[in-house]
Amino acid sequence: MAKNYSNLDLINHCDAFPYEKTQPEQYATHIKDVLLVEWSDSTDAAAYPIGYMLRTVFDALVAIPAERLTEFGLDSEVDLQAAAAASSTVPMHRLLRLQTTEPDRTAALQKLNQYWREARAFKVLHGWRDEPWPVYGQKSGELLFSLERAAAGLLGVVRYGVHLSAYVQDPATKEIKIWVPRRAANKSTYPSMLDNTVAGGLMTGEDPFECMVREADEEASLPEDVVRANAQSIGIITYVYITDERAGGEAGYIYPECEWVYDLPLPADVVPQPKDGEVESFMLCTVDEVRAQLAQGLYKPNCAVVLLDFFVRHGLLTRENEPDYDAIVHRLHRVLPFPGPHHEEGKTE
Known part of the structure; x- marks a missing residue:
């Protein structure tokens, strides 16, 4: 029987490096x-x-x-x-x-x-x-x-990236549907898993917003003018990931990560399309469908937590429907122990 992952499970999979103060035994074991x-x-x-x-x-x-x-x-x-x-x-x-x-x-x-x-x-x-x-x-x-x-x-240095969630909202019912890509089967990392609409690594000297615009074109064929006019900068999420075999290469590397997060409301007639081979296909999913996919563990780990952040911000994940709400929100903004622009954003302090 397939495992049913809770939202806190998904956070634990992504923010996996033990906390020294609250998990001293696990931390001591790992840090050896x-x-x-x-x-x-x-x-x-x-x-x-x-x-x-x-x-x-x-x-x-x-x-x-x-x-x-x-x-x-x-x-x-x-x-x-x-x-x-x-x-x-x-x-x-x-x-x-x-x-x-x-x-x-x-x-x-x-x-x-x-x-x-x-x-x-x-x-x-x-x-x-x-x-x-x-x-x-x-x-x-x-x-x-x-x-x-x-x-x-x-x-084990801090890695930086951008993640964009593109969605369509019905003007009458306010129902949200999210554009979900499936990663290409030949990807060296997390092949065939589900992803955020657009995501990519931030190279030296690259502005996060410009990186997001570039990736939106390369991965999803989204028109530059639409992205620039409608993308909403949300801030950052931070966590410390530990790789497994799906990440490519040996398991066990420690990845402190900072992701700049963007939302993109799209009109119904703008449809993402694969372009550079990174993505196999896109599907427009209801919130309930995305929840089911998350529970099945179908998403790349950091993409799952970006979606949880989306749910929190859009009132889809609340204290009323999620018993681990406070822990989840806290863990989305881990204080990273290394210097960098993530400290200047203010969310990790």
Whole structure:
């Protein structure tokens, strides 16, 4: 018999990394296999965390010969083993000490990840995209370096994206129907699962709204003028995901994520159509149909929570019909422990 997932189950699947204060035993168990990736802005400044590195990744890092690290532009004299033993940290600022600009740091890490890719060290790198993703420092808007999208999980840095829910509302009855795509069966991540109408990763230097407009055209053939005129910026949701085998590559990577969320009311005669092969088809679903799909676990995990956020905002999910309402709303806006623009949005504070 198929499992029936509650809304809180869906939140737990997406916001899966244990909370240190409220889940101390689970947190302690999980953190044993994790090192904090740290950064410091100067030699006399305190270090702060920017990511989660699995010990399997750390072991691969310390196994690289010193001469190869030097070729990449990394400081081979840093005693990574000592830092890990003393404080369970990876001092990335020391490893990149020789590179004093963001482009140089980006280039050094690109060489490291290319080395791992060519050595087939991690399955996750099989999904190489040639898309740079930003890693931020503590100063507002400060870009420390960029990482190849497929390699973000190796450092466990915050990943940024956009999600758009397009819907049609009957003017007389106010009934809402939501445009739901099915991901292509040949997708390397979450094949054939259901998705938000439009979703995509935010590359370095890309504005969230412009990213959403681009993805709306590429994935759903939505007219740019319609999207620009009608898309409503909602804010962000934040969570910390742990990958499983559906995500492509090895399971267990930790993905702190921030998603800019948009709603798009559409007239009945504007119909999304697949364009770039990412999506197999679109269907216009009633709220009850979407609820049933969610309960069956048919959605990509972070898409499920974006829909729950949509339900909350549109009065479809309330304290009256959802016993876990307060927990769900709280978990949609997790405080992420790493710096970045998600803190400036104000919802995670």
